[in-house]
Amino acid sequence: MKVTVVGAGNVGATCADVLAYREVVNEVILVDIKEGLAEGKALDIWEKAPINVYDTRTVGVSNDYSKTAGSDVVVITSGLPRKPGMSRDDLIETNAGIVKSVTENVIKYSPEAIVIIVSNPLDVMTYQAHLTSKFPRSKVMGMAGILDTARYRAFLAEALNVSPKEIQAVLMGGHGDTMVPLPRYTTVAGIPVTELIDSEKLDAIVQRTKTGGGELVKLMGTSAWYAPGAAAAQMVEAIVKDQRRVFPVCVKLEGEYGIDNCYLGVPVILGKNGIEKVIELELNEDEMAMLKESEGHVREVMSVLDKLNNK
Ligand SMILES: NC(=O)c1ccc[n+]([C@@H]2O[C@H](COP(=O)([O-])OP(=O)(O)OC[C@H]3O[C@@H](n4cnc5c(N)ncnc54)[C@H](O)[C@@H]3O)[C@@H](O)[C@H]2O)c1
Numbered sequence: 001m002k003v004t005v006v007g008a009g010n011v012g013a014t015c016a017d018v019l020a021y022r023e024v025v026n027e028v029i030l031v032d033i034k035e036g037l038a039e040g041k042a043l044d045i046w047e048k049a050p051i052n053v054y055d056t057r058t059v060g061v062s063n064d065y066s067k068t069a070g071s072d073v074v075v076i077t078s079g080l081p082r083k084p085g086m087s088r089d090d091l092i093e094t095n096a097g098i099v100k101s102v103t104e105n106v107i108k109y110s111p112e113a114i115v116i117i118v119s120n121p122l123d124v125m126t127y128q129a130h131l132t133s134k135f136p137r138s139k140v141m142g143m144a145g146i147l148d149t150a151r152y153r154a155f156l157a158e159a160l161n162v163s164p165k166e167i168q169a170v171l172m173g174g175h176g177d178t179m180v181p182l183p184r185y186t187t188v189a190g191i192p193v194t195e196l197i198d199s200e201k202l203d204a205i206v207q208r209t210k211t212g213g214g215e216l217v218k219l220m221g222t223s224a225w226y227a228p229g230a231a232a233a234q235m236v237e238a239i240v241k242d243q244r245r246v247f248p249v250c251v252k253l254e255g256e257y258g259i260d261n262c263y264l265g266v267p268v269i270l271g272k273n274g275i276e277k278v279i280e281l282e283l284n285e286d287e288m289a290m291l292k293e294s295e296g297h298v299r300e301v302m303s304v305l306d307k308l309n310n311k
């Protein structure tokens with residue numbers, strides 16, 4: 001199995017590293033536009049193989065997509081990260097151009113690949129990749145929900161002083177401050193979380209989750225990479241090993257939740273064909289209202305992208 005990761009920056013290199021040390025595939029190709037960067041990081045990861053004991057080959061290339069030919073999965077992380085004071089949506093103009101040209105190159109050499117978008121603004125960059133590739137929705141998806149849910153689970157584990165392994169949760173909506181964590185579908189080893197934490201504390205955790213990306217941007221001056229890179233690698237693993245894992249993933253909705261032709265995070269089954277199934281949860285009135293608000297926000301940014309593409 002062969003996986004390409006485009007963008008050898010913080011997120012892309014972390015994703016390649018996780019794919020290698022977990023031996024998810026035999027070969028990882030790392031691509032960047034900056035001369036030498038992907039080659040250097042791929043070599044560094046390969047030189048770590050004897051220490052961490054793995055045999056996945058990592059190969060770096062500068063802009064030479066012929067080396068990516070025949071990839072089973074392609075992860076696109078190329079693009080600007082935000083700086084303090086910016087929203088993810090502020091990145092749209094630059095990153096849409098990057099995602100468009102990268103997608104064109106990727107599908108030229110790997111027409112059968114499943115494409116996972118990481119670049120921000122996530123939901124709308126997934127839409128851009130879809131417009132460019134014209135792939136079916138099962139094969140173009142965005143990574144955000146695993147990351148956002150992981151933040152929510154980590155904050156809950158800390159508050160309850162339990163292992164993060166015990167926290168199971170679902171989170172829906174766009175990858176922005178209107179995302180929708182779902183306490184009603186959150187459990188601690190099967191116990192509803194609402195039985196273990198008071199509602200004030202839970203509300204504070206939900207709020208912190210929604211702005212979790214911004215919290216890290218403020219601390220570091222750029223956005224996160226360890227959890228995002230690992231989350232993208234987890235999606236790759238579910239696909240190449242046909243694990244049929246259930247994750248929140250950004251996908252084009254085609255009528256599910258009463259929403260058509262909009263890119264939003266929803267729980268799906270991930271397997272060898274990509275999105276094997278979109279799971280439709282029963283939402284109560286409040287949860288549905290929050291999902292609709294998130295949809296409204298994503299649609300606004302999608303229309304900005306439409307204008308950019310028609311220029
Ligand atoms: N979806 C998520 O949950 C999530 C999480 C974290 C970061 N992100 C996004 O991922 C993107 C990357 O973040 P990062 O921290 O790795 O940034 P980074 O600056 O460290 O890396 C980005 C890399 O993309 C490369 N690049 C730019 N244009 C390219 C092109 N045309 N072809 C190939 N490579 C190109 C750059 O040279 C750079 O090495 C950002 O847009 C960020 O907002 C999304």
Ligand SMILES: O=C(O)C[C@H](O)C(=O)O
Pocket residue numbers: 081082088120147175212213214216217223224228
């Ligand atoms: O917050 C960002 O800009 C990056 C990413 O979307 C994140 O949530 O970490």
